[in-house]
Amino acid sequence: LHAADKATPWDHYSGADSDETNWHLSLLGELSAAMTHLQVWNAYQPKLDLATGRIIGAEALVRWEHPERGPIGPDDFIPLVEAHGRARDLTAHVLGQALDDALRWQELAVAGVAVNVSATLLADHEFIEMVGQRLRASDLPAHLVTIEVTESAAMDKPEQAIAALESWRRLGVNISIDDYGTGQSSLTYLQKLPATELKIDKSFVRNIEADQRNAIMVRSTIGLAHELGMKVVAEGVEDARCLAMLGDMGCDTAQGYFISKPINAEAFAALLRESAKAAA
Numbered sequence: 641l642h643a644a645d646k647a648t649p650w651d652h653y654s655g656a657d658s659d660e661t662n663w664h665l666s667l668l669g670e671l672s673a674a675m676t677h678l679q680v681w682n683a684y685q686p687k688l689d690l691a692t693g694r695i696i697g698a699e700a701l702v703r704w705e706h707p708e709r710g711p712i713g714p715d716d717f718i719p720l721v722e723a724h725g726r727a728r729d730l731t732a733h734v735l736g737q738a739l740d741d742a743l744r745w746q747e748l749a750v751a752g753v754a755v756n757v758s759a760t761l762l763a764d765h766e767f768i769e770m771v772g773q774r775l776r777a778s779d780l781p782a783h784l785v786t787i788e789v790t791e792s793a794a795m796d797k798p799e800q801a802i803a804a805l806e807s808w809r810r811l812g813v814n815i816s817i818d819d820y821g822t823g824q825s826s827l828t829y830l831q832k833l834p835a836t837e838l839k840i841d842k843s844f845v846r847n848i849e850a851d852q853r854n855a856i857m858v859r860s861t862i863g864l865a866h867e868l869g870m871k872v873v874a875e876g877v878e879d880a881r882c883l884a885m886l887g888d889m890g891c892d893t894a895q896g897y898f899i900s901k902p903i904n905a906e907a908f909a910a911l912l913r914e915s916a917k918a919a920a
């Protein structure tokens with residue numbers, strides 16, 4: 641591996657004091673202040689209801705606007721944050737922002753908010769407890785909140801995940817199985833997961849107009865999810881034909897650049913206002 645190759649952030653933290661290591665350690669050292677100063681902030685990607693054509697909520701996608709380095713994407717700092725035991729802090733920050741922002745949206749229209757919860761926090765009972773406290777302290781009803789857990793996190797230790805997700809459900813939140821199709825789902829466990837939504841990974845949604853296999857995967861996943869009493873979200877919708885096809889297939893909700901890229905809370909509120917007005 642060349643030093644110039646883009647290493648994953650956690651490759652080096654136990655290694656020699658490379659520039660990479662120093663940079664990662666200094667980044668971690670800056671996390672708390674960056675959160676306080678809202679350099680770590682939530683972008684929101686809208687969720688479109690295919691039956692009504694209305695925006696029904698958004699997913700929080702964390703961003704780090706570094707004063708010197710510029711924007712850093714979640715794939716570049718979340719693994720690092722997790723490897724150093726800071727996942728709780730970061731997720732609490734994201735969730736706190738999400739609850740505050742979503743509460744403001746309710747003046748415009750009923751809109752849900754989804755937060756990604758990483759594998760390390762899925763079965764963290766202290767964290768679940770803390771989220772419960774936050775939810776009770778917020779005026780936002782818990783049924784408007786969704787936690788997104790990846791399929792691979794949910795299927796890693798399935799029995800433990802089922803128990804953990806049941807604790808999450810007791811908080812009143814919805815549960816979405818993210819990146820569905822990329823993990824190794826056991827159908828035995830899938831039917832036992834107390835999830836309310838399956839979110840089909842963008843690698844399957846891409847190209848369903850041309851790619852027969854992807855179309856088959858998406859159509860059958862929609863059928864399966866509905867049979868199991870779950871809603872279906874398709875992520876990564878990049879064009880009008882894809883969106884139309886998902887509608888024909890009976891998909892419930894869609895997200896993707898064709899609908900909107902992740903945008904800041906204010907821009908999302910403006911979009912929500914427009915969407916509610918158009919439907920009225």
Ligand code: C2E
Pocket residue numbers: 685700701702713714715718731734756757758788818819842875876877878895896897898902
């Ligand atoms: P994800 O939850 O599966 O989110 C979807 C990713 O796909 C996002 O990347 C989004 O910007 C991108 N995307 C959305 N629509 C399209 C599209 O039409 N085409 C393409 N090519 N991409 C699209 P992003 O924002 O870089 O986030 C990457 C991942 O980082 C997320 O995947 C999620 O797993 C993780 N993540 C983001 N925020 C958080 C967070 O607050 N906590 C945790 N634990 N993970 C987070």
Ligand code: MG
Pocket residue numbers: 699756788818
């Ligand atoms: Mg997600």
Ligand code: MG
Pocket residue numbers: 735754755785786787813
């Ligand atoms: Mg949540």
Ligand code: MG
Pocket residue numbers: 818819839841842875
């Ligand atoms: Mg996803």
